[in-house]
Each structure stands twice: as C-alpha cells, then as structure tokens.
Amino acid sequence: MSDASYRDAIFSTPLDKVARFSFDERVVACFPDMIRRSVPGYGQILGMLGVIAERHLRHGAHVYDLGCSLGAVGLALAGQLPRDAFSLTGVDLSPAMVERARQTLEHECPDHAIEVIEGDIRHLDYRPSGMIVLNFTLQFLAPEDRDGVLEKLYQALEPGGVLILSEKIKAGDEQDNAWLVERYHDFKRANGYSDLEISQKRNALENVLVPDTLEQHHQRLARVGFARSLTWFQYLNFASMVAFK
Numbered sequence: 001m002s003d004a005s006y007r008d009a010i011f012s013t014p015l016d017k018v019a020r021f022s023f024d025e026r027v028v029a030c031f032p033d034m035i036r037r038s039v040p041g042y043g044q045i046l047g048m049l050g051v052i053a054e055r056h057l058r059h060g061a062h063v064y065d066l067g068c069s070l071g072a073v074g075l076a077l078a079g080q081l082p083r084d085a086f087s088l089t090g091v092d093l094s095p096a097m098v099e100r101a102r103q104t105l106e107h108e109c110p111d112h113a114i115e116v117i118e119g120d121i122r123h124l125d126y127r128p129s130g131m132i133v134l135n136f137t138l139q140f141l142a143p144e145d146r147d148g149v150l151e152k153l154y155q156a157l158e159p160g161g162v163l164i165l166s167e168k169i170k171a172g173d174e175q176d177n178a179w180l181v182e183r184y185h186d187f188k189r190a191n192g193y194s195d196l197e198i199s200q201k202r203n204a205l206e207n208v209l210v211p212d213t214l215e216q217h218h219q220r221l222a223r224v225g226f227a228r229s230l231t232w233f234q235y236l237n238f239a240s241m242v243a244f245k
C-alpha cells in the first residue's frame with residue numbers, strides 16, 4: 001500500500017486497563033504495519049487471491065470483500081486482473097477504515113470498478129456474485145451470528161462461485177493449540193513486538209476475536225450448503241479456506 005502508514009505501537013506502553021480492541025482511527029493509522037507483522041502469511045494469501053480468481057471467476061462477475069479494512073483484497077485483485085475482469089464492493093463497519101480505503105483505491109486503481117460501502121455484513125442485501133472474500137473478518141462476529149452470514153453468502157453466490165475464508169484458528173487439541181499459540185507469539189517477537197505488546201493485545205482481543213477450529217469452519221460451510229470446502233493455506237494458527245458452490 002502506498003499511503004502513509006505508521007508503525008504499530010498501540011500496545012507498547014503499560015495500560016492501566018486494556019480496552020477492547022476496536023478498528024478505530026489509531027488502528028487505521030498503523031493497520032498495514034499491524035496486519036503484516038501480526039498475521040502469518042498475510043501477503044501470500046493476498047497474492048493467491050488473483051490466481052484463484054483467474055481460475056474461478058467468470059469474466060465480469062461481481063466480487064465482495066467483506067470486512068475490507070483498507071481495501072487490500074481489492075488492491076490485490078486489481079493488481080493482477082484487467083479492469084473489465086470484475087467489479088468489487090468492499091464493505092466495512094468502521095467509518096475510519098472506509099474513508100481511508102476509498103482514498104487508497106481511488107488513488108491506486110482509478111480504472112477498476114471498485115466501491116467501498118460502510119455497512120454491517122450481517123445485515124446487507126447481497127447481489128449475485130462470483131467470488132466472496134472474508135479475509136480475517138468472520139472471527140470478529142459473535143459466534144451465533146456466523147451461520148446466518150454464511151447462509152446469506154451461499155445464497156448470493158452464483159453456481160460455480162467461490163468463497164474465500166481466511167481466519168485465525170484454534171486447534172481442537174489443547175496441547176497442539178498451546179504449541180501453535182506459543183510459536184505465534186515467537187513469530188510476533190521476531191517481527192519486533194515486545195512481550196508487553198503481545199500480552200496487552202491478547203487481552204484486548206479476548207472475547208472480541210473468537211477463533212473456531214478448522215473442523216468447525218468446514219462443518220459450518222457444509223451446513224449452510226457448500227458442497228465442497230478445503231483448507232488451501234495454513235501458517236501456524238492462521239488459515240485460509242476455499243468453498244465451492
């Protein structure tokens with residue numbers, strides 16, 4: 001992303017009371033740095049979206065990027081696919097994210113048909129689409145809301161359409177999960193985060209980001225109608241799945 005982004009230092013000083021994590025202006029200002037240093041494989045996942053779209057997206061079809069933040073999915077697709085290959089709607093609940101995403105996309109890919117709307121993906125009227133991307137977004141919805149959203153997305157997808165679901169996950173086995181979480185914290189340390197930053201962010205995300213297991217995800221995808229889903233990427237406790245209608 002070409003826009004100015006600050007280094008993430010949000011949790012670097014001791015806080016009396018760690019507030020719940022939210023996608024406010026402070027997070028927006030450092031988000032590209034935060035997500036690249038916090039999500040293992042983030043860049044690789046984005047890089048594959050265009051490859052998957054080239055294989056599965058009908059020419060000219062519509063794409064949704066749900067929980068688009070600063071529009072990274074739209075940027076990645078626009079960087080790999082010609083202007084007339086797709087139109088895209090990015091949706092985000094955070095006004096600060098939406099404002100910055102619009103600026104960035106207008107500046108970076110003015111010729112692509114990409115719009116960004118402020119909205120809640122739980123209550124949107126979806127139009128027929130060839131591809132729907134949830135890149136680290138479903139994890140922020142209350143668990144009881146997840147089936148309902150995915151049902152709507154299944155209905156919105158055209159036959160042959162694909163859903164991409166990237167998530168922070170937990171392992172079903174407690175010991176395996178502990179190992180993944182410990183190595184994830186090592187990953188963060190290697191990317192310059194201190195123990196204080198790691199533990200304060202962990203507290204801020206408690207009950208805000210609630211991970212499911214891969215099994216829970218695939219069961220949910222099957223429950224809402226997807227005939228086939230598979231995990232195409234995993235790096236520590238972060239994974240990306242694809243589901244086919």
Ligand SMILES: C[S@@+](CC[C@H](N)C(=O)[O-])C[C@H]1O[C@@H](n2cnc3c(N)ncnc32)[C@H](O)[C@@H]1O
Nearest residue numbers: 023067068069072092093094120121135136140
């Ligand atoms: C981790 S970020 C997504 C990162 C982004 N997809 C990317 O690839 O760079 C999660 C985003 O989901 C948004 N979000 C959370 N709940 C939402 C909801 N119910 N409706 C729309 N957006 C939501 C947040 O505002 C945040 O920007």
Ligand SMILES: O=C(O)C(=O)C[C@]1(C(=O)O)C=C[C@@H](O)C=C1
Nearest residue numbers: 034035038039136168201205209
């Ligand atoms: O930092 C963490 O612990 C994370 O889980 C990373 C994570 C995410 O997975 O969405 C959490 C919040 C920010 O949106 C960026 C990345």
